[in-house]
Amino acid sequence: MGWKMIFAWILLAAIVAFGAWVRLAPSDPARWHRMPENVADKTFEGGAMRVVQAGPGALARLDKIARAWPRTRVLAGSVDEGMVTYVTRTALWGFPDYTTVRQVGDRLELYARLRFGRGDMGVNRARLEAWLAQL
Numbered sequence: 001m002g003w004k005m006i007f008a009w010i011l012l013a014a015i016v017a018f019g020a021w022v023r024l025a026p027s028d029p030a031r032w033h034r035m036p037e038n039v040a041d042k043t044f045e046g047g048a049m050r051v052v053q054a055g056p057g058a059l060a061r062l063d064k065i066a067r068a069w070p071r072t073r074v075l076a077g078s079v080d081e082g083m084v085t086y087v088t089r090t091a092l093w094g095f096p097d098y099t100t101v102r103q104v105g106d107r108l109e110l111y112a113r114l115r116f117g118r119g120d121m122g123v124n125r126a127r128l129e130a131w132l133a134q135l
Helices: 003-024 058-068 123-134
Strands: 042-044 047-053 072-078 083-089 096-104 107-114
Touching: 047 123, 058 072, 058 083, 058 096, 058 107, 058 123, 096 123, 107 123
Parallel strands: none
Antiparallel strands: 042 047, 047 107, 072 083, 083 096, 096 107
């Protein structure tokens, strides 16, 4: 077996190991089920925040939308607690993105961010806007 074949096998093993690590790395609710002190409408590298006046029951309605979203599950929280964090995984690699939603009075606060890497190509912003459009 030549060095090119050995390199190819090592590269393949590294890709498989990386994929397994991304998909199997545990999501710690203590780390991800949080909301920043100052939530405002903004988009940043790797995520976005939105604030809307949504009225009573908005969190329950948004919870139904989020749970129906592809590859999304609840990580922590509940509508009764007033805050829920969801994990949405990308289709190909299974990269986790975290979205925390909190209702304070009539104000609905949404905070979406990635876990791995720096940029998300706008997917967190797009997800927030899609959820809000359905709301």
